[in-house]
Amino acid sequence: MTQITLIPGDGIGPEITEAVKAIFSAANVPVTWEEENAGQTTFDAKGELLPATLLASLEKNKVALKGPITTPVGKGFKSINVQLRQMYDLYANVRPAKTTPGITSRFENVNLVLFRENTEGLYSGLEIFDERLQIADSISRVTKIGCEKIVRAAFEYADRHGCKKVTVAHKANILKHAGAMLLSVSKEIAKDYPNIQMEDKIIDNMCMQLVMKPEQFDVIVTTNLFGDILSDLCAGLVGGLGVVSGANIGDNMAIFEAVHGSAPDIAGKGLANPTALLRSAIMMLHHIDLKDYAYKIETALDATLAHKEECTGDLGGSASTKEFTQNIIAKL
Incomplete structure (x- = not known):
């Protein structure tokens, strides 16, 4: 027991x-x-x-x-x-989303799993409020080891379950450090899994692709805030x-x-x-x-x-x- x-x-x-x-x-x-x-x-x-x-x-x-x-x-x-x-x-926040016969949705053949980094990013709790200037700062703390753990978990899952592709969702074009770190770590870890295709998508394009053609995705991995948003989007599919x-x-x-x-x-x-x-x-x-x-x-x-x-x-x-x-x- x-x-x-x-x-x-x-x-x-x-x-x-x-x-x-x-x-x-x-x-x-x-x-x-x-x-x-x-x-x-x-x-x-x-x-x-x-x-x-x-x-x-x-x-x-x-x-x-x-x-x-x-x-x-x-x-x-x-x-x-x-x-x-x-x-x-x-x-690792792990959220599967799969079409089920009998449950009404706008899509068919959705079968994906989202891996959301769960402990850092904008949810690190690093916030500063300047009462005089009425300015609020929220710091997105992203660590290399944090990126490595969540990306490795996503690739390991894909490998165990025979998934063909891991998609990395990021904003590295704007977040030159916090976004780029996830992307660079993913490219390195992908080398250990030659049978799995790695692709990356900027988060805004990722949202559009999910609501247009969600069946193209197998495993998705991303940072905390983006993952929080995408996980509910995927549930809606x-x-x-x-x-x-x-x-x-x-x-x-x-x-x-x-x-x-x-x-x-x-x-x-x-x-x-x-x-x-x-x-x-x-x-x-x-x-x-x-x-x-x-x-x-x-x-x-x-x-x-x-x-x-x-x-x-x-x-x-x-x-x-x-x-x-x-x-x-x-x-x-």
């Missing part, structure tokens, strides 16, 4: 977490859950956003599944997600944030998460769609080498998504969260 830290989160988090637990139980997945929460709910109950018990659990188990978390707004709190990524050097998975992966820890919000307006109403968290849990099973269980659950999920009437309202059906969950379980 593998023990996993489970972070239910806020809003609809506990509902979609229970759905994943029920599906894992029905599929006899050999994992046990150690539940520890974070975010607004924990702050209200305990006065802390990131309890020490959660951090201890993460450091012990090294793998976690996380529901959507709310960071209190307007109170000076740093994003919990950003804190966890920087605290444990979870430098295949049905939105409610149906895509996400992972934050470092050398010693991995946190898999639903990337959508906590949707407090529908919490407790049985309307939540657990697909994003379930797909993240499937990614987690691949990560801990329980691939047979991953394929089994993924097949049942895809078979359910193919029938709109068996899905939740956001997917065009009328099923509740629990009914959708039971429809998946029936197909295991």
Whole structure:
């Protein structure tokens, strides 16, 4: 049995977490859950956003599944997600986007994975505000080792999964140092993977190409801010944030998460769609080498998504969260 830290989160988090637990139980997945929460709910109950018990659990188990978390707004709190990524050097934010039969989108045959550098760039927290002049400076800190780690992760993924191409998205034409570093590192690392084509695209052209012909891309790698923007764009190509998975992966820890919000307006109403968290849990099973269980659950999920009437309202059906969950379980 593998023990996993489970972070239910806020809003609809506990509902979609229970759905994943029920599906894992029905599929006899050999994992046990150690539940520890974070975010607004924990702050209200305990006065802390990131309890020490959660951090201890993460450091012990090294793998976690996380529901959507709310960071209190307007109170000076740093994003919990950003804190966890920087605290444990979870430098690779990995976001697959794949067309699924039954899920309405404007495109067919999209099958790409985005690797976003997760710990530096404009999210480094290096900000200066001049009160007198009313000038705000945000420093984009990009390091060579940071670029090397994320680019190497992208090429390694492409190599393992038989992908033909890695696309590097950058702004080296304007950002002469911060942008150029990613590009130069990518060209060096590409030499170690002669069977994989490397191309680079300036970020604005990259956005245009993604919304015109997304099927041309396999693996995309980029810096933190650009990756944050592109990852949601890519989700939009295949049905939105409610149906895509996400992972934050470092050398010693991995946190898999639903990337959508906590949707407090529908919490407790049985309307939540657990697909994003379930797909993240499937990614987690691949990560801990329980691939047979991953394929089994993924097949049942895809078979359910193919029938709109068996899905939740956001997917065009009328099923509740629990009914959708039971429809998946029936197909295991």
